[in-house]
Amino acid sequence: MTAALQSGRVQLPNCLFIYITDDNIGRFGDPRRNQTAPHFALMKAVGQQGGEDLDILLPQMRDVSDSLHMVPWHLKKDLAFFRGVPTCTGKWIERYGYLDTCPRTVLSYFTDRDLKAGNGTVLDVAITEPYHYRSVANSSIAYLPPVKPGVPIPQWSKFKWLLNLEGMVAAYRLSQLMTVNSLVLFQRVPYMEYFYRSIKPWEHYVPFWNSSSAAGTPLGMDDIYDVMQELRRLDVEEPAKIQQMIANSQNFVARFLTNHMRIAYYRAALEQYKSLFPDMDQFIGQLLPQLRAKGWKI
Template identity: 25%
Template sequence: TASTPPSYKIIDGKLYRNSSECRHFSARCSGVEHYLLRAAPRMSRNVEFVINVADYPLVPETPLRPAPVMSFSKSDGRHRDVLYPTWSFSQGGPCLHPIYSNGIGDWNGTRQQLLAVAQAHPWSNKTDVAFFRGSRTSQERDAVVLLSLAKPELFDARYTKNQAYKSAADTLNLEPAPYVSLPEHCKYRYLINMRGVAASFRLRHILLCGSAVLHAVDKNSNWREFFYPAMRPWIHYVPLLPNLRDAEDKLLFLRANPDWAKRLAAEGAHFIDKHLRDSDVACYWLRLLRRFSRLLSYDATLRDNMRPV
């Protein structure tokens, strides 16, 4: 993990960064800077801010005055980080060899690809099971793999390898499954989303498939990205308990009500398609920085260790 999150300043419409930072996660920093550089010329006030490009949020929920650190994800009730759109909208997303050797990234291209694949796999042609493929980045995900072993006629879920894979114990003593690309997820009628280290990057992608997404949500510590609060359960996705004890009943409900499930799937895809475009992400960044700058009680100035991006 990065020892120190990178600090940035926008001075007179130009972006600067601490020159010694970002060496651990250079692609992630570049993914963030893609949008910061677009916002900088439109800033009317100078501003400085800290962006956490590691997976886990940094600011705990305490009675103390919170530190103004920006993170891509946080858990409600546990963290006070300010949410920003993850770097993977541009680059620095998860690297899954050999499918995504350079990371997911490039939201424009991925978005258009998923929309096209979704059209090629309409609801009537999708496989009628709930599907999940991913690595064991959280033990909470064990529930879906165990459910698949118990109910293979309803669930198709297996673990893949990740960078930390050491033995079959990392895949619940099962043979690691082959990686499945995001477009290949669109072949399935129901898709399951569960948190990983923090919030899962995949939610916005699988919603575009036009499949009904079953999204595990913990009301007491809900992991989310910046756009999650705009979505509505039972309209854009089906909420699941994090232990998935309700997953079988809810999947059976969807299968017994295919027209309703199809409409929910369409609403989820429509939400991402119309409200999470590249221009929407850029707009969020600009509004975030403008509002943040108004909270500063001083005028940000350059330090010797700051270099132009």
């Protein structure tokens, strides 16, 4: 964003606002805070105690790809793939009953367990740094999974199925995975980015984790195996459905999630926010001289 503004090709309205640039784990937009005006954030909580957070979401500009990544489908490995550091939200203790339930670590453990049993035919998941938070007394894994090197996103295109797993909040890499002509398997998570409401399950991605059976019985942390079984069936019997979801995902990211469109979103959000305060320009005109007198270089 800084480079775009410095180029002179992008102009944003003069506007005073609060912008939360971290993961927003503290839920600054919690409706119970009774704030006078909403603020901007990159991420907010949904479905948590107190109601949906009131933050106005803006795009993150750090990890953005303006390219699509393609590998012919018949050359892709039939595995669900992920590489990443072992971070997680910590929201699953009550749901699964373990103190250290971290999707990235659990699925890495499943991968290694299956390989040791001679049945590594579903997952290729690994953490890229050691996991230091395993609960000895009440752990979701029997042992710590091995650490493996990271893999650049373009190389993920060698696999049919890509796992989008949570980090400290929702993973910012989702839009990057959507650039790949593979199907994204989206882990349900109680956080959202600005574009999540515009993409739909079984239209742009396939959900898993924190799910229930057709009878309404909560499923365990291993529901990924059932999801993979269904996707493989579709890939054989109705391959057009798989390819349509992938096409929908790539079309969406190419139309709406590029750097250009994210900047346009920023401009629209700031213009609409500023319109809520008729005296914004007057207030800024009074504030700037005071800040400059204090040494602010603005």
